[in-house]
Amino acid sequence: FCGGRVRMSVEPDRPPTLPAGKFRPKQSLGQNYLADQNIAVKITKALEDASEGGHRVVELGPGLGALTRLLVEEYPEMLAVEIDQRAVDLLRERHEELSVIRSDVLEIDYTKLRELRARDGGRLSVIGNLPYYITSQILFALADHHDSVRRAVVTMQWEVAQRVVAAPRTKDYGILSVVFQLYSNARIAFKIPPTAFYPKPKVDSALVVVDFPVDRPRFPVDPRKLRTVVTTAFRQRRKMLRQSLKSILPPDFKLPDNWSTKRPEELKPRDFLELTAIIFGRIDPDSEPPSGTAIWRKVKKADDDGGGSR
């Protein structure tokens, strides 16, 4: 009647999932809880997992369950991995049917997890409002196990998201850009303002959707060697490769002239594959991918117990 706009949601402050009392968010664990229900819905919708029961769905750092409570409706057989015992207890209380294990997400071996969870032979679907202090490590672990993951729907700091999608010759181009553009199709879905979280972080965040294509040919280089080459080159991004890569070049090895005067930001992601092959040689692309440490025993126990194992 008066033409005013109807507000669809109230300004988020305390998340509705935060229990009354002494539950103080721990900054050291990156606990900025999502408090905006509209955004929670948009994040969970981006997962689009078609598995019956959702046994392939894994949530990293569920916290107080802002995403979990929506996910568990659609994917009752999902698994949640959380390090904070208080949150684990709370989730078990609120969602009896949920498989939740207390563990460090950095211990996840996605290849083993897929063997255990993706019983239909599919790949894992990973979702999480990531704790920002370990975002890069989580992203690299996902990239290392790209054969086992179908899609990752993850929030991260806006500037880290910019690095994931950055093009060569831009200031954000670096190790994250190279790795994610080689192994995946990654896109920023939308920006998330600090007001969507409690407590409010100082920076904007982004939802990033990463798809790992199933038919991508295996690269003929060792992924750990590739990482070494890219990280070492970007550590001195203004220097020419013959200088910046000195410390990792084999004895008596001379970088061919067409590479030696380049700077890392001039190289496209695929050029780094070629460079790694020149320095360290090619490997059999059908060899087994490297496997990290595992929490699969705990996962198996949670499955065997038919719900959350303690």
Ligand SMILES: C[S@@+](CC[C@H](N)C(=O)[O-])C[C@H]1O[C@@H](n2cnc3c(N)ncnc32)[C@H](O)[C@@H]1O
């Ligand atoms: C940014 S909060 C997000 C919480 C919740 N998903 C939400 O959206 O409100 C990050 C969560 O990851 C958990 N966390 C932090 N470090 C972890 C680790 N190494 N392994 C597993 N969970 C971790 C924190 O305890 C916290 O619950």
